Amino acid sequence: MSNIQDISESVIFSKGVKVPNDHFIGAAHLEMLVSNDNIFNCPIGNVTFEPGARNNWHKHPGGQILLVTGGKGYYQEEGKPVQELHEGDVIKILPDVKHWHGATSDSWFTHLAISTNVQKGETEWLEPVTDKEYNNLK
Template structure:
């Protein structure tokens, strides 16, 4: 799928933010297909991330700098290790502190988009830990 496809109109996704290209650079840390569109200055680390239904990223940790998710379309999930998953809808904002193991992605029956903002910090990095298993994912959909 390319950025020119009409996913935004037929699937209820944002018409205000670009879909972007298939997220091939980070695909090994996602289950399913996602799309990535950088927003503004690349140094800012701000992107629109679009998840197809059922797509989610792996458990991961932002070291030194955290992350903020601003949900803009569809329905998704966010979960911190050891806590129940939170269902996400447009307008929800998630502030993820540094060093918190978590994952986020789409509901099984909905596309999902969020703006991801990296919180700047000297030496900030992301550590991809392990996939969210099908069993873990299925448990949040019950």
């Protein structure tokens, strides 16, 4: 039996489709729950990371909120220590703060990603989180 926590089939929402790896290391899946439009202006995506998967460093001009719904993950802002995330955690990311998030090496990780103030601009994708950076978290 594997020591990896598998929540891939026990998520609240569908895990969606595999994300193209342009801005991710490892496999991640996305199910858009609320699309951006002129009425709600608040896209919400269910993001599921396979163990060890993470996104690149990036910034949101309007900020972002993460609601953790399952598994174990990491969140890190540039220049600050990594935070381990668990089901029920809420992360409020201020506008233009460079950060990344993803799964621990031994667990799937799922969160709702809520983009706020999207009229301020698109996500700015930056460099990958290297294996060295990721493996030095523990």
